[in-house]
Amino acid sequence: MQFDSFADFINMGGYGFYVWLSFGVSAILLVYLGWSSARQHKTMLTQIAQRQKREQKLRQAAAKQMQEQGLKMPEVKPIDIPEEV
Amino acid sequence: MTNLAQQHLSYRAAFALVVKRDLTIALRHKDDIINPLLFFIIVVTLFPLGIGPEANTLSRIAPGIIWVAALLATLLSLDRLFKSDHADGSLEQMLLSPHPIFILVLAKIVAHWLITGLPLIIIAPLLAVLLHLHEQSYAALMLTLLLGTPVLSLLGAIGVALTVGIKKGGVLLSLLVLPLYIPVLIFATSAIDTAALSLPYSGQLAIIAALFFGSLTLAPFAVGAALKVSTN
Amino acid sequence: MWKWLHPYANPEVSYHFCGKLQPWFFRLSFLFLAIGLVWALAYAPADYQQGDSFRIFYIHVPAAILSMGIYFAMAVAALSSLVWQLKLADASAAALAPIGAVFAAIALITGAAWGKPMWGTWWIWDARLTSELILLFLYLGVIALHNAFEDKNLAGKAAGILALVGVINLPIIHYSVEWWNTLHQGATVTKLGAPSMASSMYWPFLICFVGFSLLTGAIACQRFRTEILARNSMRPWVRNLAIAQTQGS
Numbered sequence: 268m269q270f271d272s273f274a275d276f277i278n279m280g281g282y283g284f285y286v287w288l289s290f291g292v293s294a295i296l297l298v299y300l301g302w303s304s305a306r307q308h309k310t311m312l313t314q315i316a317q318r319q320k321r322e323q324k325l326r327q328a329a330a331k332q333m334q335e336q337g338l339k340m341p342e343v344k345p346i347d348i349p350e351e352v
Numbered sequence: 353m354t355n356l357a358q359q360h361l362s363y364r365a366a367f368a369l370v371v372k373r374d375l376t377i378a379l380r381h382k383d384d385i386i387n388p389l390l391f392f393i394i395v396v397t398l399f400p401l402g403i404g405p406e407a408n409t410l411s412r413i414a415p416g417i418i419w420v421a422a423l424l425a426t427l428l429s430l431d432r433l434f435k436s437d438h439a440d441g442s443l444e445q446m447l448l449s450p451h452p453i454f455i456l457v458l459a460k461i462v463a464h465w466l467i468t469g470l471p472l473i474i475i476a477p478l479l480a481v482l483l484h485l486h487e488q489s490y491a492a493l494m495l496t497l498l499l500g501t502p503v504l505s506l507l508g509a510i511g512v513a514l515t516v517g518i519k520k521g522g523v524l525l526s527l528l529v530l531p532l533y534i535p536v537l538i539f540a541t542s543a544i545d546t547a548a549l550s551l552p553y554s555g556q557l558a559i560i561a562a563l564f565f566g567s568l569t570l571a572p573f574a575v576g577a578a579l580k581v582s583t584n
Numbered sequence: 585m586w587k588w589l590h591p592y593a594n595p596e597v598s599y600h601f602c603g604k605l606q607p608w609f610f611r612l613s614f615l616f617l618a619i620g621l622v623w624a625l626a627y628a629p630a631d632y633q634q635g636d637s638f639r640i641f642y643i644h645v646p647a648a649i650l651s652m653g654i655y656f657a658m659a660v661a662a663l664s665s666l667v668w669q670l671k672l673a674d675a676s677a678a679a680l681a682p683i684g685a686v687f688a689a690i691a692l693i694t695g696a697a698w699g700k701p702m703w704g705t706w707w708i709w710d711a712r713l714t715s716e717l718i719l720l721f722l723y724l725g726v727i728a729l730h731n732a733f734e735d736k737n738l739a740g741k742a743a744g745i746l747a748l749v750g751v752i753n754l755p756i757i758h759y760s761v762e763w764w765n766t767l768h769q770g771a772t773v774t775k776l777g778a779p780s781m782a783s784s785m786y787w788p789f790l791i792c793f794v795g796f797s798l799l800t801g802a803i804a805c806q807r808f809r810t811e812i813l814a815r816n817s818m819r820p821w822v823r824n825l826a827i828a829q830t831q832g833s
Contacts, residue, residue, distance in 0.1 A: 269627060276626060280636035285701050289640045289694035290625075293647065297799065300686045304803050308810045315817050315826035510749055514742050518732045527728055528746060531721040532753050535760040542764065563756070574749050577666070581741040 366451045367459045374463030377436075384432055389471050392425035396479045407484040414483035415493065415544035421479075422472050422497065423504060423533050427526055429468040430508040433460060434516045434579070443516075444583050453576035461502075461509050461572070469501035485544075492547035492557075496540035499560045506564075506571040507532045513578035536563060595812045596821050598672060602805040609802035616795030623788035631785075638785075640698040646793040648691040648712075650800055651719060654684035658726070659751035662744030674740025675815060677747060678730055679807035683800055685723035691716050711762035718757050722750040736814050 270276040279286045361369070378384055399417045400410055437443040446456050476497055477490060485493065511529035515521030543556035592598045624642035631638035658677045665673035695713055696706045707713070726743045733739035816822045 269630060279639065280630060282635060282637035282639075282701050285637055285697045286625075286639050289643060289697040290621075292693050292697075293643050293690045296686050296690055300683065301799075301803055301806075304682075304806045304810070308806060308813070311810050311813045311817075312826045312829045315813065315822060316830040318817075319823050319827060507749075510745075514729060514746060515732070517738075521732070524728055524732055527721070528725040531718050531725065531757070532749065534718060535753075535756050538760045538764040559760075570752070574745060578742065578745050581738055581745065584735075584738055 361451070363451070363455050367455050370446075370456050370459035371463045371466075374460055375466065378463070378467045384429070385467050385471060388425045388429040388468055389475060391428055392421050392472055393475065393479065395421040395424060396482065400483070411484040411486055411548075414480060414485040415489065415541040415548075417483060418476060418479060418485075418493065419496075419500075419537055419540050419544075422476070422501065423530070423537065425472060426468060426501065426504040426508060427529060429464070430505075430512050430525065430529070431522060433464050433509055433512045435512075438516045438583070443579065447579060447583060453579070454572045457509070457572045457575045457579070458568075461505050461575075464509070465502050465505040469497075469505055472501060473497045486548035488550050489544045489547045492544045492553050495557055496543050496560060499557065499564050500536045500540045503536050503560070503564050503567050504533060506567040510571055510574045510578060513575045513582060515582075516579070517582040517584070536560065539563070593670065593672060595672060595816050595819075599809050599812045602809050606802055606805040606809075609798050609805060613795050613798030613802055616791055616798060618795075620788050620791035620793075620795050624792055628788045629782070629784055634702060637698060637701045640694050642789055642792045643796075644691060644694040644698060645789065646796040647687045647694065648716060649793065650796055651684050651688035651691055651716070651723075654680050654687065654800065655719060655723070655747070655754070656751065658684065659747050662747045665740065665744050666748070671737065671740075671815065672812070674737065674744060675811035676804070676808055677744055678736070678740050679804050679811050681723055681726045681730065681743070681747075682807070683803050685720060685727060687796075687800075688716060688720040688723055692720060709765060711758075711765040714761045714765070715754075715758045718761070719754070722754070726750070736811070740815075 277283055277287075396417055399413070403409060403413070434443055437446070447453060449456070473494065476493060480490060480493055508525075508529050511525045511532075512521075514528065515525050518524065539556045539559050543553040543560070546553040546556065592601060621642070624639055628639070628642075630636045658680045661673045661677040661680070664670055665677065692713070695716070699708055699713075700706050726746050729746055730739045730743040733742060813822055813826075
């Protein structure tokens, strides 16, 4: 341990302001980056899910309309195109 | 028939054709040539008004002012390099033509430099007088502009090619391109400063020439790749 | 020889692989950073000239190294995406850019906070500081260009070209700035002799550096997965995943 007391540690031999400023700003920036990355991930997932729900609703509405008109809804199967690598 | 004729075009003829076409278009819209030039003059005029009319100060900062203004004027004019061609679809035609993109892109950049770079060089000594540039520095100013403005056009073309498909590409363009201009700025102003001290400045000129030839050989490839992405 | 890599070109496989890696990166980086930073702040000896302000070094230098390393990694990813048309390489370059920008910003801010007590001024047109600033501008350009495109595949390609142009220019900019600096104000700036460092200072630095690198890995994994989702949002596996994840929470 380089410092005798906690107050000494905070004071950093007179450079406390600069040392803690750099450490604080770095911590804030990195935590914000991590937090915003995690949040973006979550938003992306919710967006995709929401879009899917919207599409489903549209499909259901279309099916209902068709049923009222006595038509049959064409079956839609999701197609998975293999990823070209 | 045109297709057949095009296939017989040599690289040199294709190059000359594109340069001629761009020059003709530019000469029809004279505003496009005059406006960046006016901008250049006005920006340079603003500096003495902001800093003060003292001759010593002005002659000290003249190289920097002229070069920064030239940089900004080039930036302003870059937008036109591919924009109208992109809007009317002739850019896609160009990319689809059997000629190497390298040649066509280079031709467009050369035309752009003739339209915007050359007038800047011609007007620069006049502005240097207004800024009390050292008498020994005039040759250096002209030489650095002669070697440096093509680099600005070449590097700028990469930025324009990347942003041509974007609606609000103007501000973005400056963000992309200006950092790349820093070496030219540093060496050009340093050459002019050195010349003011009556010292040899061939070293700085050699480096600007190296930047010129380096960007001349590499930039058109990057522009071609960027145009392919932008037109998709 | 490289055949074992092939499955990871599939977005789904790499998505789940990075998902597995990410918590480990996080845990290890916290461990290393906790040890390294406490060591650096409390136990490492103060510099005989700079006193305790030297402790800024333990984040300043790793951040500076990482900001350059990440730019280089981004350029490598962009090159491989251009040469081999790897879509995932684009995604990784896009994931890395904001992290590199944050590290460049940290390097600049800590550099300023270190410069104030040492040089007496927050900012000095020192060659290293200036080229770090320009590096930050290059990062911001890449990020801005990436954000400007609606289509993320196009965005990745365009930003990749810019990153490549930047990586060619970076050494030129660095040396021109260094040269400019020595010409204009003389080499009066005292630069830190990094290699001749006592081992009591070197070890905490190394641990901090590893910790920051692992943190980069963790955040990169997170962002990379988001990029994969953005690029594959129409694929069934992504849709199923999105439904499952949003219902679970």
